[in-house]
Amino acid sequence: MKEDIVEKFKRYVQVNSESGNEKEFADILKKELEILGLKVVQDQLTEAHHSNTSNIIATLEGDGEDSIFLCAHMDTVKPGLNIEPYEKDGNIYSKGETILGADDKAGIAVIMHTLEKVIQDEIPYRRIEVVFTVHEEGSLYGSKALDYSLIQSKKGLVLDSSGEVGGIVIKAPSKEKISAEVIGKSSHAGIAPEKGINAISVASEAISKMRLSNVDRETTANIGTMNGGDATNIVPDNVNVTGEVRSFKDKNRGKQIDHMKECIDDSIIKHKAQGKVTTEILYRGYEISEKDPFVREIIKAGEKAGIKMFTRDSKGGSDANVFNGHGIKTANLVIGTQNAHTMDEYIAIDSLIDCSKIIYNLLSIHKES
Ligand SMILES: [Zn+2]
Numbered sequence: 522m523k524e525d526i527v528e529k530f531k532r533y534v535q536v537n538s539e540s541g542n543e544k545e546f547a548d549i550l551k552k553e554l555e556i557l558g559l560k561v562v563q564d565q566l567t568e569a570h571h572s573n574t575s576n577i578i579a580t581l582e583g584d585g586e587d588s589i590f591l592c593a594h595m596d597t598v599k600p601g602l603n604i605e606p607y608e609k610d611g612n613i614y615s616k617g618e619t620i621l622g623a624d625d626k627a628g629i630a631v632i633m634h635t636l637e638k639v640i641q642d643e644i645p646y647r648r649i650e651v652v653f654t655v656h657e658e659g660s661l662y663g664s665k666a667l668d669y670s671l672i673q674s675k676k677g678l679v680l681d682s683s684g685e686v687g688g689i690v691i692k693a694p695s696k697e698k699i700s701a702e703v704i705g706k707s708s709h710a711g712i713a714p715e716k717g718i719n720a721i722s723v724a725s726e727a728i729s730k731m732r733l734s735n736v737d738r739e740t741t742a743n744i745g746t747m748n749g750g751d752a753t754n755i756v757p758d759n760v761n762v763t764g765e766v767r768s769f770k771d772k773n774r775g776k777q778i779d780h781m782k783e784c785i786d787d788s789i790i791k792h793k794a795q796g797k798v799t800t801e802i803l804y805r806g807y808e809i810s811e812k813d814p815f816v817r818e819i820i821k822a823g824e825k826a827g828i829k830m831f832t833r834d835s836k837g838g839s840d841a842n843v844f845n846g847h848g849i850k851t852a853n854l855v856i857g858t859q860n861a862h863t864m865d866e867y868i869a870i871d872s873l874i875d876c877s878k879i880i881y882n883l884l885s886i887h888k889e890s
Contacts, residue, residue, distance in 0.1 A: 526631070526634040530606075530623075530627060535604055537604075538597055539598070540598065542572070543573070550629070558581065560581075564576050569666035570656065571662040572656045577653040579650070579653075580650050583645075585886050587648065590678075591677060592678070594657030595629065596658055598862050604620070614867045620864060620866045625680070627680075627857065627872070632651060632680065632880070634877050635884065638877070644886075646886060647885075650674050657681070660803070661839070672849070678819070683855065683861050684857070688833050689832050689833070690839075691833070692806075692808045693853070694741075695802065695842075697766050697778055699765065699766065699798065699800050701727075701796060703760050704758060705756070705758045705759070710756050714756055716756075718756070721757050723789060728744050740774060742781065746763045762785075778800055782800075804842040816852060822883040826879060828879060857872025857876065
C-alpha cells in the first residue's frame with residue numbers, strides 16, 4: 522500500500538539532519554524525487570552553503586507554461602538526533618529529549634506527498650520546481666548560496682511558517698546586525714583603577730541610552746550579547762557587543778541603526794575610549810499585496826478545499842526573504858508547526874493533510890470559472 526503523509530513525515534523526522542549535516546537526508550530525497558520522475562540536480566557546493574551537501578532543485582515539466590516553485594529546508598535545529606515521533610490525540614510529538622523536526626520536515630512531507638498524488642491522479646498540472654535548501658536555521662545560508670540560474674519560476678511558496686493552517690505570510694521584515702568593539706585601557710583594579718578606561722562601563726552606558734525593544738510599529742531592536750573582560754582585578758580594556766534591528770521599513774531600520782551607532786560613538790568619545798561599529802544586512806524584507814494575483818490563487822486553492830485562508834505578516838525571516846530579494850515573488854505558507862525549536866514541538870495530522878490539499882489545488886490546472 523502507498524505510504525500516507527503521516528508515515529512519510531514520521532520516516533523523514535527519523536533521519537538525522539541537524540543544520541550543516543543534511544547529506545544523508547538529501548540523498549534520500551534525491552532518490553525519491555527521481556523515482557517520481559523529476560529531473561534532479563544539486564547546485565555547486567561552496568563554503569557559503571555551510572553544509573556537507575548543497576541545495577536540491579528538482580523539476581517536473583507540467584502541462585502548461587506556468588511555472589511555480591515549492592521550497593522547504595532540509596535542516597533542523599538541535600537537539601535533533603535520533604528523533605522518535607509518536608502520535609497522540611491527532612497530533613505528532615517527539616518522544617524523549619529532542620525537537621520533533623516538523624520545522625521543516627512537515628513542509629518536505631507535504632511537498633513530497635502532494636507531488637506523488639498529483640502525478641498518480643493524472644490531473645493536468647503546472648510546471649513544478651522543488652527546492653530543498655540546506656542550513657536555513659539561523660542564517661538562511663542555503664537560500665543565500667543557491668544558484669538561481671537553476672530556477673525558472675517567477676513565483677512560489679516556501680512551506681515553513683508556524684501557526685494556524687490557512688495563513689499566508691505576505692510580509693516579513695528585513696534584519697540588520699550591529700557589532701561593536703569597545704577598547705578601553707587596562708589597569709590594576711585595586712592599585713590604580715583611575716588609570717584605566719573600563720570598556721564594559723563605556724559599552725553599558727551606551728546601551729543604557731539606546732531605545733530598544735519595540736522601537737516603533739514597524740521596528741524592533743535588541744542587544745543580544747556582550748563579552749569582555751578577563752578578571753575581577755583588572756579594569757577591562759575590551760568588550761564586544763552584538764545586537765540586531767528588524768523592520769518592515771528600510772528607512773526605519775536605518776534610522777535605528779544610526780541611533781545605536783551614535784550612542785556607542787558618544788560614549789566612546791566621552792570616556793576617551795576607542796572602538797569600531799560594524800553593521801551587516803542579514804536579509805531583506807518583503808511585502809506582497811494581498812490583492813496580488815498569485816496570493817489570490819493561493820487563497821482560492823485553499824478555499825476550494827474548504828480551508829479558511831487569510832494573509833498575515835511575520836516578525837521572522839525565512840527563505841522567502843531571500844527568494845524575494847532575488848526578484849522571485851514568494852509567500853510563506855503556514856504548515857501548522859507548534860512550539861518550533863523546542864522539545865515540545867508538535868504538529869496536528871490535520872495540518873499536514875490540509876496543507877497538502879492547498880498545494881494540490883494550487884498545482885493543478887483548472888479552467889477559470
Ligand atoms: Zn523553518
